[in-house]
Amino acid sequence: MSDEVRVRFAPSPTGYLHVGGLRTALYNYLFARRSGGKFVLRIEDTDRSRYVPGAVEMIVESLRWAGLDYDEGPEAGGPHAPYFQSERLAHYREAADRLVASGRAYPCFCTAERLLAMRKDRQKDQQSTKYDRFCLRLSPQEVEARKAAGEPFVIRMRIPDERAVVVSDIVRGRVEFGTDVLDDQILLKSDGYPTYHLANVVDDHLMEITHVIRGEEWLSSTPKHVLLYRYFGWDPPRFAHLPLLLGADRSKLSKRQADVAVSDYRTQGYYPEALVNFVALLGWNPGYDRDFFALADLVSEFSLERVGKSGAIFDLEKLRWLNAEYLRRRSPSELLDELKPLLAEKGVAGFGDAHLLRIVELMRERITFVREILEKAGWFFADPTEYDAETVTKRWRPGSRDLLLRLLPVVEAESSFDAATLETAVKAFSDREGVKVSDLVHPLRLACTGMGAGPGLYALMETLGREACERRIRKAVETLK
RNA sequence: GUCCCCAUCGUCUAGUCUGGCCUAGGACACCACCCUUUCAAGGUGGCGACACGGGUUCGAAUCCCGUUGGGGACACCA
Numbered sequence: 001m002s003d004e005v006r007v008r009f010a011p012s013p014t015g016y017l018h019v020g021g022l023r024t025a026l027y028n029y030l031f032a033r034r035s036g037g038k039f040v041l042r043i044e045d046t047d048r049s050r051y052v053p054g055a056v057e058m059i060v061e062s063l064r065w066a067g068l069d070y071d072e073g074p075e076a077g078g079p080h081a082p083y084f085q086s087e088r089l090a091h092y093r094e095a096a097d098r099l100v101a102s103g104r105a106y107p108c109f110c111t112a113e114r115l116l117a118m119r120k121d122r123q124k125d126q127q128s129t130k131y132d133r134f135c136l137r138l139s140p141q142e143v144e145a146r147k148a149a150g151e152p153f154v155i156r157m158r159i160p161d162e163r164a165v166v167v168s169d170i171v172r173g174r175v176e177f178g179t180d181v182l183d184d185q186i187l188l189k190s191d192g193y194p195t196y197h198l199a200n201v202v203d204d205h206l207m208e209i210t211h212v213i214r215g216e217e218w219l220s221s222t223p224k225h226v227l228l229y230r231y232f233g234w235d236p237p238r239f240a241h242l243p244l245l246l247g248a249d250r251s252k253l254s255k256r257q258a259d260v261a262v263s264d265y266r267t268q269g270y271y272p273e274a275l276v277n278f279v280a281l282l283g284w285n286p287g288y289d290r291d292f293f294a295l296a297d298l299v300s301e302f303s304l305e306r307v308g309k310s311g312a313i314f315d316l317e318k319l320r321w322l323n324a325e326y327l328r329r330r331s332p333s334e335l336l337d338e339l340k341p342l343l344a345e346k347g348v349a350g351f352g353d354a355h356l357l358r359i360v361e362l363m364r365e366r367i368t369f370v371r372e373i374l375e376k377a378g379w380f381f382a383d384p385t386e387y388d389a390e391t392v393t394k395r396w397r398p399g400s401r402d403l404l405l406r407l408l409p410v411v412e413a414e415s416s417f418d419a420a421t422l423e424t425a426v427k428a429f430s431d432r433e434g435v436k437v438s439d440l441v442h443p444l445r446l447a448c449t450g451m452g453a454g455p456g457l458y459a460l461m462e463t464l465g466r467e468a469c470e471r472r473i474r475k476a477v478e479t480l481k
Numbered sequence: 482g483u484c485c486c487c488a489u490c491g492u493c494u495a496g497u498c499u500g501g502c503c504u505a506g507g508a509c510a511c512c513a514c515c516c517u518u519u520c521a522a523g524g525u526g527g528c529g530a531c532a533c534g535g536g537u538u539c540g541a542a543u544c545c546c547g548u549u550g551g552g553g554a555c556a557c558c559a
Binding site for chain 2 (some may be wrong): 010011012014044046047050108110115123126127128129130152154172175176177178181182183186188189190191193195196197200213215216217218219220221225241243244246248250251252278281282283285287289290291308309310311312315317318319320321322324328359362364365366367376395405409426436437438439440441442444445450451452453454455456459
């Protein structure tokens with residue numbers, strides 16, 4: 001039991017799930033599943049001012065969409081419930097008291113204004129902006145008096161002097177920090193809520209977390225956490241700090257540079273398996289040549305040893321490619337099921353499954369998202385209302401109108417309106433009249449679709465049907481000079 | 482500014498720990514050609530990188546030092 005791997009993903013409910021968070025969650029999930037351990041979801045809601053209603057639901061929903069099921073956490077419950085830090089305040093309070101009692105922490109009455117002024121001063125003198133320990137010099141009597149007077153105070157951890165703290169990290173190896181650069185971090189805020197540092201350490205211990213897998217932005221506060229474990233007399237977990245996800249400008253991926261919410265990608269039509277596959281490969285690789293990984297494959301292949309050290313740019317281009325790949329792996333009937341609700345949404349009705357299936361088959365090689373069937377080939381569902389100007393210039397020749405007018409009765413005369421018959425008829429016509437096939441085909445496409453690009457002409461005409469094609473050809477001949 | 486991390490094609494990366502098999506491999510993107518009535522998809526080929534400088538060594542992308550560059554952290558936010 002005690003050697004069971006236990007990891008956690010610990011987001012704070014300040015909004016949506018960030019794609020960087022998704023990757024962190026994924027690696028935790030993979031590591032847990034790979035080692036037969038437990039994956040815990042813990043909500044770090046210790047900042048009341050940043051709490052966003054509905055955020056927890058959004059995060060849980062995104063995790064579920066991605067297929068990352070957790071063993072313990074909100075809704076799921078578990079032996080270490082509650083999994084909301086706001087409901088665990090007593091634990092932090094007690095931990096802070098222990099630290100104060102042992103001299104590892106102390107109350108501080110400094111106001112925000114004083115702190116600000118102090119930092120400004122120290123910065124001016126080119127000193128670090130650490131707390132100046134003003135309140136460490138307070139006498140016990142004075143502390144009691146001010147507490148009794150109801151003065152608000154925080155609890156700060158006391159960083160030891162002249163020592164080095166070594167963080168041993170699975171990804172980065174040994175990292176050493178001098179305690180002289182560490183700040184007397186606030187552990188308990190004046191509202192009685194803990195800061196991240198206290199709550200995180202206390203909960204990771206209480207929840208028996210064995211491996212802390214989180215973003216690199218936490219590396220520089222890890223020595224404080226290591227110190228806290230030592231103060232409490234607890235065994236620290238193993239740490240693994242993941243390389244950051246970067247924007248195009250190589251700074252930490254943020255809203256400024258791209259869509260960062262998992263839900264954004266979902267609404268844009270990305271598949272969860274594409275996003276998961278993509279994000280898995282940002283900072284990790286299997287060590288051999290392979291691009292496609294289902295979640296189950298990742299579980300069997302993942303290891304923290306193969307996680308890289310340098311940040312990775314979140315490159316939409318590759319994500320899009322992956323999505324198109326996954327789309328092509330879907331069967332036409334699966335794609336049909338995805339298309340139907342989109343059609344309903346747009347109020348497109350009156351098309352049978354067989355007909356829609358045909359459209360899907362013609363479009364699947366040409367799209368990255370199912371919704372693009374509507375965006376790039378809306379003419380399947382309604383007559384074109386305009387003709388692409390560039391294509392008109394390029395493909396609609398002086399003789400086109402005449403040619404189509406003469407071709408129309410030939411096509412109408414055919415007993416069957418299928419691609420093969422159509423092709424034969426058009427080619428025969430071109431031979432007989434001594435015109436190039438392309439002089440027929442391009443104007444025909446323009447007439448039927450209003451565009452210059454798309455599926456094969458004969459197949460598309462067959463799908464459109466005799467009436468629609470005739471109607472569209474007549475209209476084009478009328479409209480285009 | 483201080484501390485910490487990082488450094489292979491434009492991007493994701495293999496190779497680095499355990500120096501030689503690397504005239505550095507793959508994927509995305511890009512370019513060309515093939516296929517083709519168009520656009521895709523597919524096929525073939527191409528462009529394209531070990532940041533720089535010192536060392537160690539018979540030999541360095543790989544080890545060491547430095548420089549430069551980039552990033553992160555320095556809140557009663559996580």
